[in-house]
Amino acid sequence: MIANYLIGLREGLEASLVVSILVAYLVKSGRRDRLTPVWIGVLVAVALSLSFGALLTFTSGQLSFQAQEAFAGTLSIIAVGFVTWMVFWMRRTARSLSKELRGRLDAAVAMGTGALVVTAFVAVGREGLETSLFIWSAVQATGQSTEPVLGAVLGLLTSVVIGYLFYKGALRINLATFFKWTGALLIVVAAGVLSYGIHDLQEANILPGLNSLAFDVSNAILPSSWYGTLLKGTVNFTPATTWLQAIAWTAYIIPVFVLFLRPSRSPAPAPAPATETSVLAASDR
């Protein structure tokens, strides 16, 4: 029960976080009209994953291991691109938001609608196939026991609830703090997704070096433990990380963080309750 619950939680957590940040951002910036494309992206990803997973589970057709890994790996790397785009897009529109407060609209949000759909889609669909294969295997087992399917569904629901709570919390904090922290969080998440995607491609034998490990702490951080699950579910931390994964992770996170932090003078978030307008204007350079 617990083990199945933790898989469901892990698989759903990252997508919940990305989608809740996206939704919170749109709501905070008064762009509720853009929520529909986000939900369409989410629903299409869920529907596609579930039906494709069902097809593979209940018919004799199966994707080869290599094809599955290559698919998941490629989608992960695409997801990294879109989440990175999202971080910088939020920042860019944050600047125009300060102008908007002075009565001017910016076209940046309109530009991003198609990309919003795709971002929501890849965030959910990335691990959707693997998750739905897991869900359907739990459903198949209900003949003997309902525990697996119950655990899996409860885990997924928990991840959605965590995403919702995150959203609620995000609405309460001021806009400048929101951008700083969610942006940073998304970059860490995206770096993890990149590393995970690299690992998939290594398993598919498309990239080399599957067995050259940079470190292996799987004895200290058990993948089946709750903290291992949380680390994996949020930042995609792999206890046994290959050199290629470690290099890709570093090569992504350092330049992106440098770009992300560039305009702000003080790296630490300002604890003073500055008004949104002044903070955003200060970073608008």
Add this chain to the structure above:
Amino acid sequence: MFCRRRTALPVLLALASVLAACGGNESTGNSDGSSGSTVAVTATDDSCELDRTELETGKTTFSVTNDGSSVTEVYVYGEQDGEFTRVISEVENIGPGTSRDMDVDLASGTYEVACKPGQTGDGIRTEISVAGGGEAAGDGEEEGGYDREIELATDGTEITGLERGAETGERIEFKLTNNADGPRILEVKDPTGAVAAEVEVEVDTTGETIVELDQAGDLADHRRR
């Protein structure tokens, strides 16, 4: 850009040539054992039981049931540099009380199947051996029974000797002479890109593999990287 010690030299069977080893409509054949076979794998927290370890070449379905209390994953490892480290196939996230099937196309040779309770470590390993030169083990054909032989050679940069045009139902033996500077794998792929047959060939040796086409099609060579 990346140097793989064992470069794959896939031969793509283009158009609608579908190999006996693949395709959804072969499932009836699988259940009566004429092509492909099933191995039941029972995994618990501290054991990994296979109902048999001597298999035939071609498609094998590993039907994994997790009777343990922790999540498990199952790997099939091929040999690489004297160690079983090359991942042939893997299925992860097998929750307690659930089952997952894993289809693998196996060429003749020795492999290790590993269950990894808790999805960590090297796993509980069982050696399996795969034998037989043909695809269909049940149709009584002798090893080496084929209609045509295609002799290929590689110097590491290209494959020579490929003949085009295959007949329906034809059994073709692909024979690769490896003149490259390292071991090579000859892969025969069907139009979906799935590996229908493969054989590893050491330097200065010849290796062969037999495939059967159940529809007429075209042969095309296709170099990856």
